[in-house]
Amino acid sequence: MSTQVNHCEAGEELAHKALRFLTAGSVDDGKSTLIGRLLFDSRAILADQLDALEKRAAGAPIDLSLLTDGLEAEREQGITIDVAYRYFATKSRKFIIADAPGHEQYTRNMVTAAAGSDAAVVLVDITKIDWKASPVPLLAQTRRHSLLAHLLRVPSIVFAVNKLDAIEEDTETAFNNVKASLEAFAEQAGIVNKGVIPVSALRGDNVTTPSANWPWYQGPTLLQVLEQLPVADEAHDGSLLHPVQYVTRDSVGEGEASASGTGHQYRALWGRIAHGSVKAGDEVQIFPSGQTAIVAEVRHSALVVDQCEAGQSAGIVLDRQVDVSRGDWVHTPGSIKPTDSFSATLAWLDTEPAAIGRKYWVRHGNRWVQARITAIESRLDIHSLEATDAQELAVNEIGRVTVQTQQPLPVEAYTANRVGGALIVVDPTTNRTSGALLVK
Numbered sequence: 001m002s003t004q005v006n007h008c009e010a011g012e013e014l015a016h017k018a019l020r021f022l023t024a025g026s027v028d029d030g031k032s033t034l035i036g037r038l039l040f041d042s043r044a045i046l047a048d049q050l051d052a053l054e055k056r057a058a059g060a061p062i063d064l065s066l067l068t069d070g071l072e073a074e075r076e077q078g079i080t081i082d083v084a085y086r087y088f089a090t091k092s093r094k095f096i097i098a099d100a101p102g103h104e105q106y107t108r109n110m111v112t113a114a115a116g117s118d119a120a121v122v123l124v125d126i127t128k129i130d131w132k133a134s135p136v137p138l139l140a141q142t143r144r145h146s147l148l149a150h151l152l153r154v155p156s157i158v159f160a161v162n163k164l165d166a167i168e169e170d171t172e173t174a175f176n177n178v179k180a181s182l183e184a185f186a187e188q189a190g191i192v193n194k195g196v197i198p199v200s201a202l203r204g205d206n207v208t209t210p211s212a213n214w215p216w217y218q219g220p221t222l223l224q225v226l227e228q229l230p231v232a233d234e235a236h237d238g239s240l241l242h243p244v245q246y247v248t249r250d251s252v253g254e255g256e257a258s259a260s261g262t263g264h265q266y267r268a269l270w271g272r273i274a275h276g277s278v279k280a281g282d283e284v285q286i287f288p289s290g291q292t293a294i295v296a297e298v299r300h301s302a303l304v305v306d307q308c309e310a311g312q313s314a315g316i317v318l319d320r321q322v323d324v325s326r327g328d329w330v331h332t333p334g335s336i337k338p339t340d341s342f343s344a345t346l347a348w349l350d351t352e353p354a355a356i357g358r359k360y361w362v363r364h365g366n367r368w369v370q371a372r373i374t375a376i377e378s379r380l381d382i383h384s385l386e387a388t389d390a391q392e393l394a395v396n397e398i399g400r401v402t403v404q405t406q407q408p409l410p411v412e413a414y415t416a417n418r419v420g421g422a423l424i425v426v427d428p429t430t431n432r433t434s435g436a437l438l439v440k
Helices: 013-017 031-041 047-057 072-077 104-115 140-151 171-189 222-228
Strands: 019-025 084-089 094-099 119-125 156-162 193-198 241-243 246-251 265-272 277-279 283-287 292-300 303-305 307-309 313-318 329-331 339-348 359-364 367-380 398-409 422-426 433-439
Touching: 019 031, 019 104, 019 140, 031 084, 031 094, 031 119, 104 140, 119 140, 119 222, 140 156, 140 171, 140 339, 140 398, 156 171, 156 222, 171 193, 193 222, 241 265, 265 292, 277 292, 292 307, 339 367, 359 398
Parallel strands: 019 094, 019 119, 119 156, 156 193
Antiparallel strands: 084 094, 241 329, 246 265, 265 313, 277 307, 283 292, 283 329, 292 303, 292 313, 339 398, 339 433, 359 367, 359 422, 367 398, 422 433
């Protein structure tokens, strides 16, 4: 018989506990160096990597940013372009880090990293701002990245005030002034601020170990904060919503039995569950066809399991042949309300402005449909956080829009579910990813 387990957790239990976080902020704020410091101090660097860095440094201090800046163009220009993912672990937790670029030109890459993150560490380079001013003016990218992370439902945001070691005057006053400005901004924007920490990524102060250079700070280190943050999770209770990524026809292994009653072959509808759970015996419905069926069995990899829940990958085998393909949705009957018109927050990432009436492709789950922006209701001023009138949205601007799709979609509020409430916008002419829609 096939291996049976109680829940769809095999191989996923440890990954579920890992914290996925990104570093964000303006260009050259020290994001790559901070991640390099975390990797270096946690001994997550291979011996040959460390040897190569020491040879490159030729006796000078090691450039830790090179541990994440892997593209040749990144090393040549000294900036991050693509998102680099790195992994490390402490005694109490595993981490998956996304080093997001700070340059405005690569904001779309930052959005990609934020969409699946549990936390964001927003770096603030204190050498770039007038910390003596009252209030301290924050950089545009600091505000933009914080707002994007907040809009993308990153549950925990931590501010790290970097390069305090470069301040020759009163570092305590400098930090407190910047901290007050960050806290006021976070409160105004509705951002849940999990901490403001003074750090020196280059020197290692308050990254993994407390700083002996700043006795006035008695709070936790950045790593201590990260070890305590919760992971993002979707609703496990309630109705099922399962986007079909692909459909397979597999053979039952020798000696196995299949509950699907399909002999030695079964069709499995594979995808990552958006919310709810699924188990054998559940009645489900297919969108958009509307056909219903009973779940014969639930599979995870090669295992037949009793149940799979939100955030887990599952293969759903039905008790009868139903026409299902990539882009369809499996859901609890009567639980969705498809619509072809909805209001959403739009983060625009293309150099060509978002225009009312122009056709775009949008992707919801794994389904592609044509759509138009029928109205731009407002644009967010990232400095005042006020909604202003707008006829178009330029690159890196955020606005409230109304969208009309060619076919109905089972969209949900993004605040309720990150899968059902998110769409990407693609330019049909250039095939560039042009924006991210977050359903209101």
